[in-house]
Amino acid sequence: MTAAAKLLDDPANAVTDALRGLAAVHPELSVDLEHHVVARGDERRPGKVGLVSGGGSGHEPLHAGFVGLGMLDAAACGAVFTSPVPDQVLAATRAASSGAGVVHVVKNYTGDVLNFQMAAELADDEGIEVETVLVDDDVAVTDSLYTAGRRGTGGTLFVEKVLGAAAEKGLPLAEVAALGRDVVSRSRSFGVALSPCTTPGSDQPGFDLPPGEMELGIGIHGEPGRRRVPVPATGVAREVARTSVAAIDEDLPLAHQDLLLLVNGMGGTPLLELQVLAADVVDELSARGARVARALVGNHVTSLEMAGAMVSVCTTTPELLELWDAPVRTPALRWGA
Template identity: 60%
Template sequence: MKKLINDPRAVVDESVEGFGMAHPGLVSVHPDPLYVSRAGGAVPGKVGLVSGGGSGHEPLHAGYVGLGMLDAAVPGAVFTSPTPDAIIPATQAADGGVGVVHIVKNYTGDVLNFETAAEMCAAEGIEVRTVLVNDDVAVEDSLYTAGRRGVAGTVLVEKIAGAAAERGDSLDAVAAIGERVAQNVRSMGLALTACTVPHAGKPSFELADDEIEIGIGIHGEPGRQRVGLEPADALTEHLLGPVADDLGLAGGEQVLLLVNGMGGTPLSELYVVYRRAAQLLADRGVAVVRSLVGNYVTSLEMQGASVTVLRLDDEMTGLWDAPVHTAALRWGV
């Protein structure tokens, strides 16, 4: 194992500390319990947004704390859900007096711990709504979940719900737009190589040099199938087809297309995937009107990619275009 780390047990703490030092105008880091909040604290009268999950998926989630997205993020240990004792103060830090929305990826630990934290916050007078993200079409009931996993579509939920909160929508309205995004987004990924969790010291699974894992999870969970090495266009078809079919996309619809890197794939290759995915959508009569390409929800240093499609309406498109200023996403400001 070769990694730029010191003690494997200190990776998350040291990484988050460095993140805070690099972005002091955007975030504040709270070390014990560990969470990241928006610089300057909660915005009075604005619905707060909180998300979190195991580390190793950077820039998710701390990279999306700031104007137009999250008010706080809770990083757990690598690939391990954060505990309620960190989620509770993060929720308190995000509360501007009108309630907080938790955006939760559908992993059993995340769901249970955020649910516990929401109940305890409610007992203290903070209204909490929860939006569950379960966009992965690859498998149901994986090693970490009951039902579909939450993957790269999480970024789109955070951005659009965050914009709704920033414009002053009510707690129920912000939760409703988050739910609408979650219901209209689907993703699927593949892996060329495994990743290595620092404290494990070895790859999370074995892939032969000529094998690709289709439908991989962001924790290295197995997917739908293993196939032999194929050209990028063929591999992209393995991803885009199930995503579009599951959404039931029809000709004339408009979508946002996200091609997400898993951490170790060059941007040049991601654009090769984007090219074919956009062509396949055009063949279906679907217009790609918004796009995003890059490393947004990763799996440490895994080589691979995922394709995410969001069915857009006019409101969601406007909220996507709204100003955002975070470490990982910035436009309109």
Template identity: 65%
Template sequence: MNMLINSAETVVADALRGMAAAHPELDVDVERRLVVRRGAREGGRVGLVSGGGSGHEPLHAGFVGYGMLSAACPGEVFTSPVPDQMTRAAAAVNGGQGVLFVVKNYTGDVLNFDMAAELAGEDGIRVERVLVNDDVAVTDSLYTAGRRGTGATLFVEKIAGAAAEEGAPLERVAELARRVNDSSRSFGVALSACSTPAKGSPTFDLPDGELELGVGIHGEPGRERRAMMASREIADFAVCAVLDDLEQVAPADGPVLALVNGMGATPLLELYGFHAEVVRVLAARGVPVARTLVGNYVTSLDMAGCSVTLCRADDEMLRLWDAPVETPALRWGR
């Protein structure tokens, strides 16, 4: 596979060097693998820290900035960051109001963020943890115990980040983040496999003319493999899988935040066409859409495919979603 890299060993460091050059408003520590919002300790705000394996860009480092994350900890490709990164991040953003760890439900991330929370606590930093586990495709997988954390991570980080920006206390920010996660569900589809720099070839076998329904963001298997389907058929399957699960826990009469997310190699021409089909299915199910985001936000390297994330949003969530945000990958209202 041809890749625009120097080497597999330096790909994350090289990306961080490039990010530092492109975004001087961020403090990027290439050696320690930290991306920190400049002035993160100022203003008496709760600090928000997230992170995970690289390869899902712009998640998480692309969401560091005003109204969202205070810091991100990038690991190696598809590999959890280590507790030292997270502990340093907590110290770098703690302004005395405590720190919220936003953790996707993957075994390495959970274990390492838990350990970092203990270490930060020993240093006198109050830490709350919120687990994101929105993927309805499967329960338990190669990387997880329970459901995987995917697109709802963006909703959690944006809405909790806006609450922290307003000065909400740690317990309130954490409660809101959990409520967003509990109100969100996702489903992903792969049209091709992804290729990691270290392997240099597809990480799983997906023959031409087939797709993986319910794929994970690391290429984990989903519910089933089928012959290629039309966009409208994929939307029927994915949106109904999300709504059928979501309606068990969230009121069925409220509006949703909708994320139509590209996995990395699917162009906007296709994503917008798919979004039209998503809207069609939601309308048929009587679900109003309050806000929509279409694009590549939680990716899987060069995988072709998409995911749908829906969040049953109350008035407070919508207000905080609309609040100003200024990060490399998400910005409005300033």
């Protein structure tokens, strides 16, 4: 078999070449091609808490696309679906540090957790204080091949946006980290796959999903979910909305809650379909007594070209909404700035 056709020059250099492209069209960013680290290119503000995240590539725009005013100060980009190594995370931490400490936003995958922990210890040796916020928002499964406990998925976007605004306001390190843990406790996600994805250079998909079936509770690397079911002949979006919201509501009761909502494409789902799903999700939430205060629809936390979607919610407060609404200017998310 031959490798799947992709818009690449050399599959082995996919991450480096993608970062070259990011640098070419976003000169406001500082892109370190040696360490695969993307950082803000503006002058660091003394006394501002730094915000760093990262993970395997293939989930774009997460995380590099969220570097900029009001979100991340730096992101470490691992190989496709592979955690960045400690030296990469340390380089990102140095790039984000301005003397007030750095918060690491870490998705709960074993490699990410271990490598960010090692990087935090190395940063501490250099006099950079690090706090870690672990994101584990996925309600689909408790343990998987990649994790101990819940996976970190779409809720990561809520954490990065809110903490980015808090750091811009000048909150101290301990408060920014505590706020991040609060946002994690309020966030839940559930994903569905309609097709698998194929990593660069591979001649076959990363997992098997026969035509006419969908995986409920999929992870962002194609990890198995709760179960595999036939795709309905009609009403697919309604069924995905019903299943996703029910799973979230079972874990975090949504009645009388004001919500941030993310209807997230997994990389291969057209916006037209995501908007159909969004309407059905809002209907499901309303039927359960919840109100959508703010919403995003689009491809934000992806899995290469996987077809499918993830529904993420975060229960909110006026204070959190103020931080959500605060100006943000990144390649992938911008408003008010």
